[in-house]
Amino acid sequence: MALFFDVAWFETQLAERGIGRAALAAGAAMSEAELGFVFKDQRELSAAEVTAFAELLGATPAEVAERAGVSTPVPGANDAETRLARIEARLAAVEAALARLAR
Numbered sequence: 001m002a003l004f005f006d007v008a009w010f011e012t013q014l015a016e017r018g019i020g021r022a023a024l025a026a027g028a029a030m031s032e033a034e035l036g037f038v039f040k041d042q043r044e045l046s047a048a049e050v051t052a053f054a055e056l057l058g059a060t061p062a063e064v065a066e067r068a069g070v071s072t073p074v075p076g077a078n079d080a081e082t083r084l085a086r087i088e089a090r091l092a093a094v095e096a097a098l099a100r101l102a103r
Contacts, residue, residue, distance in 0.1 A: 005041040006067040013057040028052035038068075047075040 014020060025035040028049045037043035045053070045068050047061075053068075054061040065074040 003069065005039060005069050007039055009067045010039070010057075013059065017057065019056070024053065024056055027056045041069060044069070051075045 010024075014024060021035055021039070022032055025032045028035075029052070030038075030049065034043060038045060045065075050061050050064050050068065053059075054064045057064065061075045
Protein backbone atom coordinates (compact mmCIF):
# COMPACT_ATOMS: atom_id res chain seq x y z
CA MET A 1 0.00 0.00 0.00
CA ALA A 2 1.25 3.46 -0.82
CA LEU A 3 2.25 5.53 2.16
CA PHE A 4 1.36 8.75 0.35
CA PHE A 5 -0.92 9.69 -2.53
CA ASP A 6 0.69 8.37 -5.74
CA VAL A 7 0.36 11.46 -7.95
CA ALA A 8 2.35 9.93 -10.82
CA TRP A 9 0.06 6.89 -11.03
CA PHE A 10 -3.10 9.02 -11.02
CA GLU A 11 -1.65 11.41 -13.62
CA THR A 12 -0.76 8.45 -15.85
CA GLN A 13 -4.26 7.01 -15.53
CA LEU A 14 -5.81 10.37 -16.40
CA ALA A 15 -3.50 10.85 -19.40
CA GLU A 16 -4.22 7.35 -20.72
CA ARG A 17 -7.93 8.17 -20.71
CA GLY A 18 -7.51 11.67 -22.08
CA ILE A 19 -9.18 13.33 -19.12
CA GLY A 20 -7.94 15.94 -16.70
CA ARG A 21 -8.19 16.58 -13.02
CA ALA A 22 -11.31 18.71 -13.51
CA ALA A 23 -13.19 15.71 -14.92
CA LEU A 24 -11.95 13.51 -12.09
CA ALA A 25 -13.13 16.06 -9.54
CA ALA A 26 -16.52 16.44 -11.21
CA GLY A 27 -16.99 12.67 -11.46
CA ALA A 28 -16.38 12.34 -7.73
CA ALA A 29 -18.61 15.32 -6.86
CA MET A 30 -15.59 17.23 -5.55
CA SER A 31 -14.40 20.74 -6.21
CA GLU A 32 -11.11 21.15 -8.03
CA ALA A 33 -9.72 22.70 -4.84
CA GLU A 34 -10.67 19.58 -2.85
CA LEU A 35 -9.01 17.41 -5.49
CA GLY A 36 -5.92 19.59 -5.25
CA PHE A 37 -5.72 18.82 -1.53
CA VAL A 38 -6.06 15.11 -2.31
CA PHE A 39 -3.20 15.27 -4.82
CA LYS A 40 -1.08 17.13 -2.25
CA ASP A 41 -1.87 14.41 0.31
CA GLN A 42 -3.66 16.93 2.52
CA ARG A 43 -7.12 15.35 2.29
CA GLU A 44 -8.28 11.74 2.43
CA LEU A 45 -10.67 10.23 -0.07
CA SER A 46 -13.99 8.86 1.11
CA ALA A 47 -15.15 5.39 0.07
CA ALA A 48 -17.63 7.00 -2.37
CA GLU A 49 -14.84 9.07 -3.93
CA VAL A 50 -12.66 5.96 -4.27
CA THR A 51 -15.52 4.25 -6.10
CA ALA A 52 -15.98 7.23 -8.43
CA PHE A 53 -12.24 7.44 -9.14
CA ALA A 54 -12.17 3.71 -9.90
CA GLU A 55 -15.02 3.99 -12.38
CA LEU A 56 -13.45 6.97 -14.14
CA LEU A 57 -9.96 5.47 -14.24
CA GLY A 58 -10.96 1.93 -15.17
CA ALA A 59 -9.32 0.55 -12.03
CA THR A 60 -10.59 -1.44 -9.10
CA PRO A 61 -11.56 0.41 -5.93
CA ALA A 62 -8.88 -1.57 -4.09
CA GLU A 63 -6.18 -0.35 -6.50
CA VAL A 64 -7.35 3.27 -6.22
CA ALA A 65 -7.41 3.01 -2.42
CA GLU A 66 -3.94 1.46 -2.42
CA ARG A 67 -2.54 4.24 -4.63
CA ALA A 68 -4.30 6.95 -2.59
CA GLY A 69 -2.42 6.26 0.64
CA VAL A 70 -2.53 4.27 3.85
CA SER A 71 -5.70 5.73 5.37
CA THR A 72 -7.92 5.51 2.31
CA PRO A 73 -10.91 3.21 2.79
CA VAL A 74 -11.62 0.43 0.33
CA PRO A 75 -15.36 0.52 -0.48
CA GLY A 76 -17.15 -2.46 1.00
CA ALA A 77 -14.12 -3.53 3.02
CA ASN A 78 -15.94 -3.04 6.29
CA ASP A 79 -19.43 -4.16 5.40
CA ALA A 80 -20.86 -6.99 7.49
CA GLU A 81 -20.63 -9.62 4.75
CA THR A 82 -16.97 -8.87 4.04
CA ARG A 83 -16.10 -8.82 7.73
CA LEU A 84 -17.88 -12.14 8.30
CA ALA A 85 -16.02 -13.71 5.37
CA ARG A 86 -12.71 -12.55 6.87
CA ILE A 87 -13.63 -13.96 10.27
CA GLU A 88 -14.64 -17.28 8.74
CA ALA A 89 -11.37 -17.46 6.78
CA ARG A 90 -9.33 -16.75 9.90
CA LEU A 91 -11.30 -19.34 11.88
CA ALA A 92 -10.68 -21.94 9.18
CA ALA A 93 -6.95 -21.14 9.27
CA VAL A 94 -6.88 -21.49 13.08
CA GLU A 95 -8.76 -24.80 12.92
CA ALA A 96 -6.36 -26.10 10.27
CA ALA A 97 -3.36 -25.09 12.39
CA LEU A 98 -4.87 -26.81 15.42
CA ALA A 99 -5.51 -29.96 13.40
CA ARG A 100 -1.85 -30.01 12.28
CA LEU A 101 -0.70 -29.61 15.89
CA ALA A 102 -2.96 -32.45 17.06
CA ARG A 103 -1.30 -34.97 14.72
